[in-house]
Amino acid sequence: MTDSKVRYTYFVHVSDFIDRVKELLENEEDFAIVEVIKTEGPTALKTGNKLIVKKDGSFEGWIGGFCTKDEIINNSLEVIRDGVPRFLYLKTCHGGLLYLYIDPMLPRKKLILIGDNPIIYYLENLGQNIGFNIIVINKIIDIDKIKINRNTFAVVATMGEQDHEYIEALLNTNIRYIGVIAGKKRGEDLISFLHNKGYKDDILDRIKVPAGLDINAKSPEEIALSILSEITKISKENKIEKVEEGEIDVVCGMTVSKSVPYYSTVGEKTYYFCSKFCKDKFEANPQIYIK
Structure with a gap:
């Protein structure tokens, strides 16, 4: 560090x-x-x-x-x-x-809901019950007012009305998931439209259309359940780069980063130490610690 x-x-x-x-x-x-x-x-x-x-x-x-x-x-x-x-x-x-x-x-997981229909109603109620911070919006400009972190998710359920505009506004944030309630054909058209606007695959991968896990959902409440299940699954996935593994201090066994000021080179190998104490102890008799 x-x-x-x-x-x-x-x-x-x-x-x-x-x-x-x-x-x-x-x-x-x-x-x-x-x-x-x-x-x-x-x-x-x-x-x-x-x-x-x-x-x-x-x-x-x-x-x-x-x-x-x-x-x-x-x-x-x-x-x-x-x-x-x-x-x-x-x-x-x-x-x-x-x-x-x-x-x-x-931060609490945040769920942005866009639309006015029974699926949004059930998403709002079920989401609140399992601890989501629910934000319902009906204007694209409102997206700019929301603080979006790595645990923010969105569902667009405008049934084709301005859905591409809402999706594009969300894509321009670092939001993790955009679920779109739409049929397969509409989904293909949306992705094609955004591709043509220059959005790359790694950005478009954040869009899931149709939204939700495949649980053969039919009713609005079942669709809402499938979407929240998908969001919960994604929220558990590791999306942050793992901390880079450090070097083992051969004297005390601590893990240290290569940015430490205490190191010693023997032959072609460099050994890193947590402190001057361990460095001095190593250099007094390196063969004790070198396997």
């Missing part, structure tokens, strides 16, 4: 930490809260310490010593990516132990 990604904010009071968490939630940012549950022996972090790790790898709060920093950040990014909390157990270079809990803080 580079210093450019570090926001040196230290939370003097718990209220400062809570205020910052509220601010990030209001801004619909993806981040993780890291809390120190327990420590043993020499550690820079102490029980009760809390910090925030954001999806770009930056952090706010005291993160402790260099030898555990990358492990904490990499695990936090994985938690943000997967949306699943985890406990983390780390050893420090000087023999201390850290027990951490990392909790993902992700």
Whole structure:
């Protein structure tokens, strides 16, 4: 991790930490809260310490010593990516132990509904019941007013009326899924129209027409269920690049990035270390650590 990604904010009071968490939630940012549950022996972090790790790898709060920093950040990014909390157990270079809990803080899934018909009615009601933030719009200009994040999805059910205009407006955002309620022929015409306007396949892949999983749905409520099932399935898929795997510090066993300032080259191989302590220990007798 580079210093450019570090926001040196230290939370003097718990209220400062809570205020910052509220601010990030209001801004619909993806981040993780890291809390120190327990420590043993020499550690820079102490029980009760809390910090925030954001999806770009930056952090706010005291993160402790260099030898555990990358492990904490990499695990936090994985938690943000997967949306699943985890406990983390780390050893420090000087023999201390850290027990951490990392909790993902992700915005609520957002569902944009466009149209006025029974399918939209059932999507709105069922979506609210399973925790979606529902936004119903009836003007194309309203799309520009919505903050769209990686957990935002849209369903266009205008039954052919301005559907290509709504779809094009959504394509110009980073929205993850655009479900269109239309027949196969209408779907082919829409995709062909957008192709001719210059949209590439990787952009058009976000459009699903006809929308919904194939569950042989017939009634409006069944169609709504099939669409929400499809959105739920897509929301669970990993769409964020996995954190690049680092190098193993052969002295202490920590995973470190190649951007660390502590490394040593033996023959044609470069070894990376979490701290000067591990680097010096390696260089004193490299053969102990080289397999």
